[in-house]
Amino acid sequence: MALHRAKETPADDPYADVFASPMSAHVLPKHRMPDEHAPPEVVYALLLDGNAAQNLATFCTTWSEDQVHRLMNECVDKNMIDKDEYPQTAEIEARCVSVLADLWHAPSSGGGSSDGDDEGSGGGGVGPRGAVGCSTTGSSEAAMLGGLALKWRWRARRQARGEPVDRPNIVAGPVQVCWEKFPRYFDVELRQVPLEPGATGLRAEQVAAYVDENTSGVVAILGVTFTCAYEPVAEIAAALDRIEAERGWDVPIHVDPASGGFVAPFLHPDLVWDFRLDRVASINASGHKYGLAPLGVGWALWRDADALPAELVFQVDYLGGNVPTFALNFSRPGGEVIAQYYAFLRLGRAGYRRVQQACADSARYLAGQVRQMCPFTLLYDGEGALPAVSYTLTDPRGAGFNLYDLSDQLRMRGWQVPAYPLPADRHETVIHRVLVRHGVGRDEIALLADYLRWALRRLTRGAPTDAERNRLPPLSGATWDGPGRAVVGRVRGPW
Ligand SMILES: Cc1ncc(COP(=O)(O)O)c(C=O)c1O
Known part of the structure; x- marks a missing residue:
């Protein structure tokens, strides 16, 4: 039957309907590349899947304006890592870092305007507020980078005092799997605080029982994956202040507002959870969730250059310039970052608030x-x-x-x-x-x-x-x- 149809519609018939083409008469190969090429419009039509609009399980962007599709399309050949070749893309990444530093109240570097409105940031990852940061493929990569910086800083502090550095831990409540991956991949103990009856996330009073001198940081989540609740970052910071006063352990906080980082600033502006708290060393967020960018972009920010150990930042010089990079991967499309900046410009604060x-x-x-x-x-x-x-x-x-x-x-x-x-x-x-x-x-x-x-x-x-x-x-x-x-x-x- 299939062969008969294939004969009726010759492979080189340029007018064949997609669903009457020879390829559509077969189950598509699952395990082996086909021997021959096929018309692109036929392959395109046969591959697309699903209805994202009814997917109420995902935090991620499932709808974008036409202009975003066009930008993504036009950036398909731009490699985010080639910062020297695509300086405007690099500049836009740096501007996004500045926008987020501003949104999350990073302390001013004391230099430029903290309004961060009209000056280019020079293509680096440092904005007028002094925060440093970078784009990533999503919150997971950003969380790994945040966790690594915590581990490196903990180790440096301990080494400086001649203390052992073989058993770092990280303390967190109910976490998304990225916070289970990070400790396993990077040899850190995860001290997971159980969810108490009636609770929707980590409670500040639970922290003291899990923190010790080997704690590299506490992760607080704004928008717990399971319950969508905000963990009380300010109360957790206050609990850690008490621990420092009593035990001398200075434990930083990494906030994971994968979704909440783009919700709280607009809907809950009085909630203090970000760099306004001195103890918050770093923040990750998913641009591709409530950040309204298409899939494939996250952000990692540190409150200042001291919070990001220099040893973690590589200077890459073989792409035509000397470019700093802190990332787990290397090549990555530039479109998502451009689309993030598009969303910032297109919607502004008022637009984000309305959405x-x-x-x-x-x-x-x-x-x-x-x-x-x-x-x-x-x-x-x-x-x-x-x-x-x-x-x-x-x-x-x-x-x-x-x-x-x-x-x-x-x-x-x-x-x-x-x-x-x-x-x-x-x-x-x-x-x-x-x-x-x-x-x-x-x-x-x-x-x-x-x-x-x-x-x-x-x-x-x-x-x-x-x-x-x-x-x-x-x-x-x-x-x-x-x-x-x-x-x-x-x-x-x-x-
Ligand atoms: C709290 C939290 N952190 C991190 C992640 C991972 O984010 P991404 O999918 O951007 O890697 C998620 C994903 O749902 C999340 O809910």
């Missing part, structure tokens, strides 16, 4: 809907931290279904809402988490609430009768307006 506020308002709307659905207990209602909602089953044993079942039901209609257990000591509690991001509108959230009700009904009372089916709300789903281009529509579909 994040719209997301937070929709999250609270969803929380209101969930509150009315009897099987659930709301854990986080979208107020005070990330634009998100999380909930659990009030009576997991008596409900007759679990949240994994509910996720499966929602998935039948395209919605991706993850169910997962809380970390270690709270493992028995399974939650649903919905992230409301740029590009997820109120109407979609209202549809999601409809489908939550629909799914609950199915799980508790079985499939609807034909008569009931006609009374149920129209279904959302992806309709396809072309290969790989998903649009969310109200589609009445089979149940």
Whole structure:
């Protein structure tokens, strides 16, 4: 059959419809490169996947303006590391570092304007505020760099006093996997503080029991991956101040606001969590999450040059200039950084505030809907931290279904809402988490609430009768307006 179709549509027929082309008549090779080349538009059409708009599991950007797509496209050949060859890209990276240093209240270097508004920063990683920093592929790489700087500084302090340096540790609450990777990859002990009942993250009063003279730093998270809550950075800093006064251990904080770094400055400007706290040595964030840049960019910043040990920064001179680099990888596309700067210029502070506020308002709307659905207990209602909602089953044993079942039901209609257990000591509690991001509108959230009700009904009372089916709300789903281009529509579909 497939061969017959292939003969009907010769491989060199330039007018063949994509889905009538010889390649589309075969299952694509999975384990071996094909022997022959294929027309690019056919390969393109056959590869694209999924509907990111209904993916409420991810923190990451799933919608970008057309101009961002164009910028990404036009930067596809620019290597971020070739700073000498693409000085404007390097300059833009440095400007982004300055913008973030300003947003996160890095101390002024005492030199230039701390408003950081109109002067170029000279292409380096140092802005007028004196903070140093760089772009990365995401928060994970930025977290590794932050963790390494902590380890190096701890070691230097200990070596200077002639103390042993073989057992560094890092203290953190419930962490994203990058903070489990860092200690394992770089030979640091992870002292993970358990999540207390009723808590949504690390509590300041827990810290003292885990910190000692070998603690290179404490990680505080603004937007805990599991619960979306902000950990109390200022209170943790105060606890560490007390520890220093009593025991003499000067333990710095690395803040991981992978998402919150772009939410708190706009929605919670009075919350003190950043370089305003002397103890905060470094911060990482994901530009590609609530930073509104497309996938592939994160940021690592240190409050000043002293917080980033010089031995970690390599001077690379074979690309035509002498360029400092602190990164785990080398080559990387320049588009994401350009797109980050585009977002800063395009939206400004007011634009970011409006986008994040719209997301937070929709999250609270969803929380209101969930509150009315009897099987659930709301854990986080979208107020005070990330634009998100999380909930659990009030009576997991008596409900007759679990949240994994509910996720499966929602998935039948395209919605991706993850169910997962809380970390270690709270493992028995399974939650649903919905992230409301740029590009997820109120109407979609209202549809999601409809489908939550629909799914609950199915799980508790079985499939609807034909008569009931006609009374149920129209279904959302992806309709396809072309290969790989998903649009969310109200589609009445089979149940
Ligand atoms: C708190 C936190 N830190 C770090 C990361 C890793 O971020 P990235 O995906 O940008 O590497 C995540 C990802 O969700 C996160 O939630």
